[in-house]
Amino acid sequence: MNTGDASYIKQMNRGILLEEIIKNVSLSRSDLARKTGLNKATVSAQVRDFLNENIVNEKSEGELTTRGRKPILLEINADAGYSIGIDIDEHFLKIFFTDLQGKPFYKMNLPVQNYKLDDVTNQLIQNISTQIEKFNQIYKPIGLIGVGIGIHGIVNKDQEIIFTPKQQWSNINIKDRLEVAFKTNVHIDNNANLSVFAEQVYSEHIPDLFCVTLYSGIGLGIINGNKIYQGHQGFAGEIGHMIIDPKGLACSCGNTGCWELYASEKVLISKLKGNLSVGTLSDNFEKLLGKEENKEIVDEYLDYLAVGLNNIINIFNPEKVILNGMIINGNTPFISEVQEKLKSKMNNYREITSSRLGENSCALGGAALAIKNYLGLNMINYVEYDYLSNLDEIPGQ
Structure with a gap:
């Protein structure tokens, strides 16, 4: 040898x-x-x-x-070091700090002050650098081991931001700048990829797992053989731009009739808010569903959601599909209704469920990926640690 x-x-x-x-x-x-x-x-x-x-x-x-x-x-050794996971969304920066055992111990939720990526990057550096200095003195002797960042758009295999539909960022590299500022390795990926990774790491550790994120757009994260599937250049999972109506609504991507124009929760919320007079959507959701005109709106939404899921299932034959959205996570009867609409004899899957991690999935996935990369592992499994029940109790700002 x-x-x-x-x-x-x-x-x-x-x-x-x-x-x-x-x-x-x-x-x-x-x-x-x-x-x-x-x-x-x-x-x-x-x-x-x-x-x-x-x-x-x-x-x-x-x-x-x-x-x-x-x-x-x-x-x-949980206290020897820590990682950071960041979800850069349109309006908020969601940030989790986790110890070396993957346990979240601090979180930040910051409103985006300016949509320009340079300004967002500056905001990250200014707010996180202070916390890094503090936690490096607590989590010794290793300190910060890495940062994982999720972008709501296309990120290639070189971790460059190719395009974000919301902010219109294109062909930008922030990795090098952040590595200099944070003095550690930074990994940048699509938010759906980090979300499905978090689902596997923290919720159910199976080698074949799909996660459909439904918030403002629609993304698909794929775990295949315990690896995040990225495709040829890293563009895999842009399922929200699957065309379901060639003569339908115009999309910012350049096509017409894209799935997310009909089945993202942003679309459903915009229609329901037309009948919302007081309070927040979540406070009034059950009341809204009780109105006959809203039942029709929701049923149409679930029809479109089922069309896209039908295509995903027929193409990939996934073991499990997790649906992650603000509304779907709190309304499990929707899952049954969607499944009833999947009538094709070709549909074959084990389970469709809602997410247990919700909006925390991307940032948690980024933090967990930083640990995986630092330790040089093929996979990482925190299911037995049962961290999910205490996420709301984590201190932060």
Whole structure:
């Protein structure tokens, strides 16, 4: 075996062991060897490296009722470092800080002060740099390990922003500037890609998963074989611009009859707000649905939603599809109604559900991806940590 082969095998074993520790929250060395099939000498050597790098720490299992030596458990060293995930949307910047175990500990929700990307970038740097200085003193010795950023538009494989329909940003690279400002690696991707990654990491860890985001436009994130599918140049998932009516409404992309002009929640909200007199949409949603004219509006919306889902299912045959939107997440009967409209005998899938992460998915996915990249893993699994029930209690601004 040459040096290159040995180095490759060592790196592969490193990933296998770290993925298993993360998945199981904590493990003894013997359990780690048993679950991975690696011999104890290999496990011991790798664990020694993990401890030296401060990415893993040891703890006692506690008092045992039987005699004998207490097993020493290994777990990811949560306090050694942290990551940041950012969702750059049209009106808000949603930001999550997560420790090395993927647990969110701080969040920020900032209104966008100016739509120019240079100004948005300045706003990010000004607001986050102060927090980085503070948290670098708390999460030692590693500090900030990386930043993951979601853009609501097309991002190529070189992480350049090719086009955003809302802000009209085109052919811009902010990665280098942010890496200089934050002094760490920055990864930029489409928001739907980060959303589906977060769903897999935090909600249900399966290798074949689709997430359709429905807020202001429609995006599709695809996990295939535990990897984010990006297509030839990174443009995959722009499903909102699938044409469902060739002679339909004109779209900013240049086509007519794009799916998101009929089935995004922005479209549904704009129609419902015509009958909304007081309060917010969420406060009055059930009342609005009780009106006969609104039932027709919603039924038409679900018809269009089902048309697009029918196409996605027939083309990709996904195991599970997650629908993520402000309205759909709080109205699970919509899921049943959509499924009833999927009448084709060619439709084949295991499950369609609403998202448990909601509007937090993109930023959480960015933070989790930064951890995955830093540790050099193929996949990461936080399902057993049950972080989702406490997202509303996380401090922030």
